[in-house]
Amino acid sequence: MIIEHPLLGPRDAAEFTYMGDAKLIDRPDWQAQNAAREFYEYGYLRDNPAGWHEELWFHEAGDRSWLVVTRNTVTHEISKVELARDVARARGRSK
Amino acid sequence: MRYSGFRVIKEALTGHKGWTPAWRDPEPQEQYDIVIIGGGGHGLATAYYLAKEFQQKRIAVIEKGWIGGGNVGRNTTIIRSNYLLDGNEPFYEFSLKLWEGLEQDLNYNAMVSQRGILNLIHSDAQRDAFTRRGNAMILNGADAEMLSTQQIKARYPFLNTDDARFPIKGGLAQHRGGTVRHDAVAWGYARGADSRGVDIIQNCEVTGFRIEKGKCLGVETTRGFIGARKVGCAVAGSSGRLMAKAGMRLPIESHVLQAFVSEGLKPVLPGVVTFGAGHFYVSQSDKGGLVFGGDLDGYNSYAQRGNLPTVEDVCEGGMAIFPAFGRARLLRMWGGIMDMSMDGSPIIDRTHIDGLYFNGGWCYGGFKATPASGFCFAHLLARDAPHPTAAAYRFDRFEKGLMIDEKGMGNQPNLH
Numbered sequence A: 001m002i003i004e005h006p007l008l009g010p011r012d013a014a015e016f017t018y019m020g021d022a023k024l025i026d027r028p029d030w031q032a033q034n035a036a037r038e039f040y041e042y043g044y045l046r047d048n049p050a051g052w053h054e055e056l057w058f059h060e061a062g063d064r065s066w067l068v069v070t071r072n073t074v075t076h077e078i079s080k081v082e083l084a085r086d087v088a089r090a091r092g093r094s095k
Numbered sequence B: 001m002r003y004s005g006f007r008v009i010k011e012a013l014t015g016h017k018g019w020t021p022a023w024r025d026p027e028p029q030e031q032y033d034i035v036i037i038g039g040g041g042h043g044l045a046t047a048y049y050l051a052k053e054f055q056q057k058r059i060a061v062i063e064k065g066w067i068g069g070g071n072v073g074r075n076t077t078i079i080r081s082n083y084l085l086d087g088n089e090p091f092y093e094f095s096l097k098l099w100e101g102l103e104q105d106l107n108y109n110a111m112v113s114q115r116g117i118l119n120l121i122h123s124d125a126q127r128d129a130f131t132r133r134g135n136a137m138i139l140n141g142a143d144a145e146m147l148s149t150q151q152i153k154a155r156y157p158f159l160n161t162d163d164a165r166f167p168i169k170g171g172l173a174q175h176r177g178g179t180v181r182h183d184a185v186a187w188g189y190a191r192g193a194d195s196r197g198v199d200i201i202q203n204c205e206v207t208g209f210r211i212e213k214g215k216c217l218g219v220e221t222t223r224g225f226i227g228a229r230k231v232g233c234a235v236a237g238s239s240g241r242l243m244a245k246a247g248m249r250l251p252i253e254s255h256v257l258q259a260f261v262s263e264g265l266k267p268v269l270p271g272v273v274t275f276g277a278g279h280f281y282v283s284q285s286d287k288g289g290l291v292f293g294g295d296l297d298g299y300n301s302y303a304q305r306g307n308l309p310t311v312e313d314v315c316e317g318g319m320a321i322f323p324a325f326g327r328a329r330l331l332r333m334w335g336g337i338m339d340m341s342m343d344g345s346p347i348i349d350r351t352h353i354d355g356l357y358f359n360g361g362w363c364y365g366g367f368k369a370t371p372a373s374g375f376c377f378a379h380l381l382a383r384d385a386p387h388p389t390a391a392a393y394r395f396d397r398f399e400k401g402l403m404i405d406e407k408g409m410g411n412q413p414n415l416h
């Protein structure tokens, strides 16, 4: 698989470490009433779809940026690659 | 029809005209007592033990393709019970004991071969860890022996024990471990279940569940609705997408694992050898092919095929420990979809939906578990109580902090 890095262009997926579902960006509020339940779901439950999946790839052997890659889990086709930082900020995360 | 040596000779002399199909091809009925989804090793074993050990009637196994087309026919066929933790070791030892009696029980040649498994040791830390593991195994009634470099050399003379990159300092052996002909396990259980009245329905995909007022009434399939008092799901790599149809999210990710087989060679490797430090393991099939594998590709996948960097990584590991194998040509390689759980251990449990039961999260190690998984899932389905050896395999262990994490990797499924 080749990942089209937004800053570096096409890179071999072997340079990256796979870090799972990009929903991990949406960390629950630790002060919420149901925080224990929310963190259990956040930490342990996954949608695990067959089809398009937004996921985190860490460019460990590269520029060490985190990416959100939209990839099809049935065909391994990649349709979109974004910097995780941009995605997180667009969702209202401060850092 | 009972199989025997006498029967083989008789059929050989009469032109093999007397063999009959090993199982029927029935039309699905409208209603069953118990429906098992998934005709892999676990689903078929569950049906077999339900009928044989738990005297259940009116059972069906529903398979979307053909039985044995999933992971049960794609794995590298290793059986062992060399686990460390209390939640696991009694279960896997129970499974190994069932393997030892399986062929007589099923009247089927599954080629169970207890040729032994050897985990290589390269450092003092590894020796400590394997000594502890071996002790845990012995405490649970399994066999384990620490081998010296000389003992290993006697059995595997071509291993470099002098000046290799990873010097071999000993190994943990389980002599009762070994390999089994994987397809024959599916076929043997299918035949045994069928002869006890289980309907094995192939080419029938479950597309949804009929759930009313928190109770599961049956399954929607490509061949119509099939009613059931109880539904047991045993679809391995497809667990996530099947249970999503019941509105469930699981502590599971689906990942691809690749395996490889070389051209046939004369006998060279008497047992199974694992080279954990190099992420490589290998055995030799009875046909002579070297059967080997290594790590997961590492990303979510339902594709049943992997990518080249993993092929390279596995072959490099193999070359590091068995340079001679580089002369053998690769014959085939393939991938299977693993139901990787969040702690690397399986789940055999009820769901929050009445009448709906789940068996999954087998990761890359569910083949060896097939007999015990079937037995324990049948126990749960028939008696609504977990079998003692599978009592820790609960859904709620993640919420309660009771993980069974052999490797101590945490909730990162691709690292288990």
Ligand SMILES: Cc1cc2nc3c(=O)[nH]c(=O)nc-3n(C[C@H](O)[C@H](O)[C@H](O)COP(=O)(O)OP(=O)(O)OC[C@H]3O[C@@H](n4cnc5c(N)ncnc54)[C@H](O)[C@@H]3O)c2cc1C
Residues within 6 Å of the ligand: B037, B038, B039, B040, B041, B042, B043, B062, B063, B064, B065, B066, B067, B068, B069, B070, B071, B072, B073, B074, B075, B076, B077, B078, B079, B204, B205, B206, B207, B234, B235, B236, B237, B238, B242, B257, B258, B259, B293, B334, B335, B336, B337, B338, B362, B363, B364, B365, B366, B367, B368, B369
């Ligand atoms: C490359 C590789 C190497 C492995 N090596 C080993 C090893 O050496 N030792 C070991 O112990 N384990 C090993 N494993 C793991 C082992 O193969 C699996 O854990 C085990 O086979 C899973 O259980 P099963 O046999 O029931 O799965 P499967 O055979 O996959 O059965 C599941 C069945 O469910 C069916 N299904 C799915 N969805 C539906 C639906 N909606 N409706 C109807 N049917 C459906 C599928 O078609 C499939 O036939 C390996 C796996 C792979 C891929």
